[in-house]
Amino acid sequence: MARLEIDRVSKRYGDVIAVRDLTLDVADGEFVVLLGPSGCGKTTMLRIVAGFAEPTFGAVRLGDRDVTRLPPWKRNAGLVFQSYALFPHLSVARNVAFGLEMRKVEASQMQRRVADALRLVRLEHLSERLPRQLSGGQQQRVALARALAFYPDVLLLDEPLSNLDAKLRAEVRVEIRELQKRLGLTTVMVTHDQEEALTMADRLVVMSDGAVRQVGTQKDLYERPSDRFVAGFVGRSTFIEGEIEAPGRFRSAGGLAIVCKEAAAGPATLALRPERIVFAAQPQASMDNSLPGVVEFVSYLGATIDMHVRISPKERVIVQVSNRESGLVPVVGGQVFVAWPAEGSIVFAGAES
Amino acid sequence: MLRSASIPRLGRLVLNGAATLTLGFILTPLVFVTWLAFFRQEIPSFPPEGYSLRWFQAIPGNDRFVSGFLLSLELAVIATTIGLSLGLPAALCLARLRFTGREALSSLLLLPVVVPGIVLGIALYVFHVEVELATGLPILGSLGGLIAGHVLLVIPRTVRLVSASLIGLDRSIEEAAQSLGADRFTTFRRVTLPAIRPGVVAAALFGFVSSFGNLEMSLFIVGPGRTTLPIAILQYLEWKIDPTIAAVSVLQIALIATAMLITDRFVKISQVV
Numbered sequence: 353m354a355r356l357e358i359d360r361v362s363k364r365y366g367d368v369i370a371v372r373d374l375t376l377d378v379a380d381g382e383f384v385v386l387l388g389p390s391g392c393g394k395t396t397m398l399r400i401v402a403g404f405a406e407p408t409f410g411a412v413r414l415g416d417r418d419v420t421r422l423p424p425w426k427r428n429a430g431l432v433f434q435s436y437a438l439f440p441h442l443s444v445a446r447n448v449a450f451g452l453e454m455r456k457v458e459a460s461q462m463q464r465r466v467a468d469a470l471r472l473v474r475l476e477h478l479s480e481r482l483p484r485q486l487s488g489g490q491q492q493r494v495a496l497a498r499a500l501a502f503y504p505d506v507l508l509l510d511e512p513l514s515n516l517d518a519k520l521r522a523e524v525r526v527e528i529r530e531l532q533k534r535l536g537l538t539t540v541m542v543t544h545d546q547e548e549a550l551t552m553a554d555r556l557v558v559m560s561d562g563a564v565r566q567v568g569t570q571k572d573l574y575e576r577p578s579d580r581f582v583a584g585f586v587g588r589s590t591f592i593e594g595e596i597e598a599p600g601r602f603r604s605a606g607g608l609a610i611v612c613k614e615a616a617a618g619p620a621t622l623a624l625r626p627e628r629i630v631f632a633a634q635p636q637a638s639m640d641n642s643l644p645g646v647v648e649f650v651s652y653l654g655a656t657i658d659m660h661v662r663i664s665p666k667e668r669v670i671v672q673v674s675n676r677e678s679g680l681v682p683v684v685g686g687q688v689f690v691a692w693p694a695e696g697s698i699v700f701a702g703a704e705s
Numbered sequence: 706m707l708r709s710a711s712i713p714r715l716g717r718l719v720l721n722g723a724a725t726l727t728l729g730f731i732l733t734p735l736v737f738v739t740w741l742a743f744f745r746q747e748i749p750s751f752p753p754e755g756y757s758l759r760w761f762q763a764i765p766g767n768d769r770f771v772s773g774f775l776l777s778l779e780l781a782v783i784a785t786t787i788g789l790s791l792g793l794p795a796a797l798c799l800a801r802l803r804f805t806g807r808e809a810l811s812s813l814l815l816l817p818v819v820v821p822g823i824v825l826g827i828a829l830y831v832f833h834v835e836v837e838l839a840t841g842l843p844i845l846g847s848l849g850g851l852i853a854g855h856v857l858l859v860i861p862r863t864v865r866l867v868s869a870s871l872i873g874l875d876r877s878i879e880e881a882a883q884s885l886g887a888d889r890f891t892t893f894r895r896v897t898l899p900a901i902r903p904g905v906v907a908a909a910l911f912g913f914v915s916s917f918g919n920l921e922m923s924l925f926i927v928g929p930g931r932t933t934l935p936i937a938i939l940q941y942l943e944w945k946i947d948p949t950i951a952a953v954s955v956l957q958i959a960l961i962a963t964a965m966l967i968t969d970r971f972v973k974i975s976q977v978v
Contacts, residue, residue: 423888437878498881
C-alpha cells in the first residue's frame with residue numbers, strides 16, 4: 353500500500369467545473385471518504401485517481417510515482433464499482449484472477465493468491481460459480497476480492513454499498529472497515545450516505561459544487577462544521593436566521609433573543625443539533641436559553657422520537673429525544689419548553705445564501 | 706416481465722390472438738411448400754394423388770441446383786466474414802465515439818436494408834458498368850462484384866445487432882478490466898468481445914441468411930454462368946412447375962432452420978433480436 357497525494361486538482365468539462373482545486377493527502381493505510389450530494393464532483397475525483405479522467409490542472413501521486421498522465425492499466429489501483437462490474441462470462445475465481453493474469457503471475461502462485469483473496473471475503477466455496485448465480489452481497493464481495501488480489505497501491509470504492517439492502521449494508525460496512533484496518537489498505541471511498549461515511553472513515557472530505565467544504569474526523573465535522581452546508585449535510589441541524597446584536601446575543605428573524613457563543617456582529621445563522629435541545633414541561637432555569645413552544649409534529653422512530661416545535665411565528669426547531677426518557681410524552685398541540693446552553697448552538701456569519 | 710404481468714386479461718387475449726394470426730400468416734406458405742415437395746404427381750393439384758421422395762432424389766442429378774447451392778454457400782460465407790469484420794468495428798465506433806456525422810453514418814450503414822433489393826441491384830449494375838467504362842477493370846459480372854454486393858446485405862444487419870448488444874453492455878466492466886491492468890486491446894479481447902458474443906453470432910447468422918437467400922439484387926450483378934441457388938430456382942420455374950422447386954426450397958428452409966437451431970444452442974437468439 354502507498355500514500356496517495358492529490359495536489360491542487362481541477363477538472364473542467366466545457367464550462368462546467370466538476371472539481372475545483374482539490375488537495376488531499378491520504379496517508380498509507382488511511383481510510384478517507386469523499387462525502388457529498390450527487391453532482392458534487394466526488395465521483396469525478398475518484399475517476400481521476402483511477403485514471404479514467406484526466407485532470408485539467410494538478411497532479412496525482414501514488415507512492416513515489418506521479419500517475420497523473422498514466423492510463424488506468426498502469427496505475428495499480430484496485431477499484432470497486434457501484435454495479436460491481438463483474439465479468440459475466442468468467443467464474444468467480446477467474447474474475448479474481450484477472451488482475452493477476454494481467455501481471456503475468458505464474459500459475460501456482462496465482463492459485464494461492466486467488467484462494468487467499470476469496471478467503472478474505474469468505475467466498476472460497478463459491479469460486480466456480482458465475483456472477484449471475486450469486487446474490488448482490490456475494491457479488492459485492494467478489495468485486496472486493498478482485499480489487500485486492502493483485503496487491504494494489506490504493507483501494508478505490510465507488511458507492512460500493514448502495515445496491516445492497518439496508519440490513520446487509522450495515523453489516524458490510526463493518527466488514528470492509530475491519531478488513532481495511534487489518535490489511536492496512538490505503539482507501540478512498542465515495543458516497544452520498546453520511547451514515548456510511550461516518551461508520552467507515554478515518555477522515556472525511558465533505559464536498560459540494562466540486563469544492564472541498566471541510567476535511568476532518570467525524571467529530572470535527574459534527575461538532576465544528578466549517579459552514580452551513582456541512583452542518584446540514586453531516587448530521588441534522590435546524591437553522592435559524594437572524595443577526596448578532598451584541599457579543600453573545602442573537603436576535604432571530606422571528607424576534608427571539610437567543611444567547612449564543614461570541615461572534616462578530618452582523619447577519620448570522622444559528623445551527624442547532626436536534627439532540628442537544630432539552631425538552632421539558634417547565635422552564636429550564638439552568639440553561640442559557642429556555643423558550644416556550646408548541647409541538648406541531650411528532651414522529652416515533654423507535655429508539656428516538658423526533659418532534660417539530662414552533663418557538664416563534666417564523667421559527668420551528670427539530671428536537672430529538674431518546675425514547676428511554678420517561679416523563680413528558682410529546683403530543684401534537686402540547687405547550688412545552690425547549691432549552692439549550694449557549695455552546696449548544698453553532699453560529700455562522702452571514703445570511704442564507 | 707413486470708409489464709406483461711400488469712396487462713389486463715382482455716389485452717393479453719388480443720395480443721396472443723394477433724401473435725397467432727401473424728405466425729400463421731408467416732408459416733402457411735412454408736407448410737404448403739413442404740407439403741407440395743412430397744406430392745407424387747408432376748403438375749401440382751389438390752388433393753395429391755400420392756406421396757413420394759422422387760423430387761428430392763432428382764436434386765443431386767441437377768447440376769444447376771448443385772452448383773448454385775455451392776456458389777450461394779461460398780458467397781454467403783465470404784460475404785458474412787467480410788461484412789462482420791467491417792460491421793463490428795463500425796458498430797463499435799458508432800456506439801462509443803461521439804463525432805460529427807455520426808447519425809448520418811449510422812443511417813448510411815443501415816440504408817441497404819431499407820432500399821428495395823431490385824433498386825439496389827440496378828444501382829449496383831449501373832455502378833459496375835460505369836466503373837468498368839472508366840477504369841477498364843473487369844468488374845461487371847465478376848465474382849468480386851457479386852461478393853461486394855452481398856457484403857452490402859450483411860453490413861446493416863451486423864451493425865444493427867452488434868450495436869444493440871453494445872448498448873446493453875455495462876461499460877463499467879470494461880473500466881474494471883482496465884483498472885485490473887488490461888490495456889484497451891486486451892480489454893476488448895478478454896471482456897468486451899465475450900460480452901457481446903451473442904450479438905456477433907446472431908449478426909453472422911442473419912448476415913448469412915440474407916446473403917444465401919438473396920435473389921433480387923443478385924439477378925442484376927451475376928455474370929454469365931454464375932448462378933446462385935435462388936437464381937437457379939427462378940430459372941427452373943420459368944420452364945417447369947413440378948415439385949422439384951418445392952423440394953429445393955424445403956432443403957433451403959431446413960438448412961437455415963438448422964443453422965438457427967445450432968446457433969440458439971450457444972446463444973439465445975431471442976435475447977438479442
